[in-house]
Amino acid sequence: MQIEISDDPARLDIALIHRFLTEESTWGRGMPLATLQKAVAHSLCFGAYHDGSQVGFARVISDRATYAYLADVFTLPDYRGRGISRLLMDAVQAHPDLQRLRRFTLVSSTARELYAKYGWTALAKPELHMERHLPDIYLKD
Template identity: 30%
Template sequence: MEQDYFISKNKDLLNVEEIQQFIASSYWGKGRTIDDVKTTIENSYCFGIYTLDNTQIGFARVVTDYIYFGYFMDVIIFDKFQGKGYGKILVEAILADTTIKNLKTLALKTKDAHQLYERYGFNKIGDSSLWMSVDKQILE
């Protein structure tokens, strides 16, 4: 099967308005303004997934110090592309990224995607129903 998408970290390709509309209607981002989204993108390590004609399929960002810690945020696939495996593709691409792969700890919060992230090594943190992490740092 021919690959019908590409992934880019080029922030100039992002459809910020569509990202904001999706996030502002989500359970985690209600009320987030366009200026809020622009600022979060500016201050994050971002990934976009696109059709071959540059239509945005989804988005994700990682807040990171680029050495030790990365916090996955706003992992989204736009409605018309959901159910086609693009979420898995995006998460796999993020985890394979050299910068992300070398981080010692990854964390995220989710209300409904635990099974997705568990397949990539994320585990629940304590008794939280939201927090998950992958911790590769050995503490002695």
């Protein structure tokens, strides 16, 4: 099976991404379409494609100089176990705008082994990191 990875935003299937995030992910439930559209417009996004149809996604939020955050990585269920997440990560790690970043973070409860293969580790000093976490923000309105 041939998989193509692209960072061309015009190729993204926003409806597919929205459906996956709101119906199948644990982190995007209830996200309004307009919120996703804005997030994609302000991020560096990667799509994985099989025969022209999108089968995977990854999004990087970054200033493209010092910091980045990896988010919304997924492969559609029918395509899992075929190395697509690795191809997405290869593309993210190789992207010219994401080189020489001082810090690149992510949050994952399901794919920590994958990210470890790319040099990701637990926070060196978690006591320094803080967050404002509003897990139900999309469900209010």
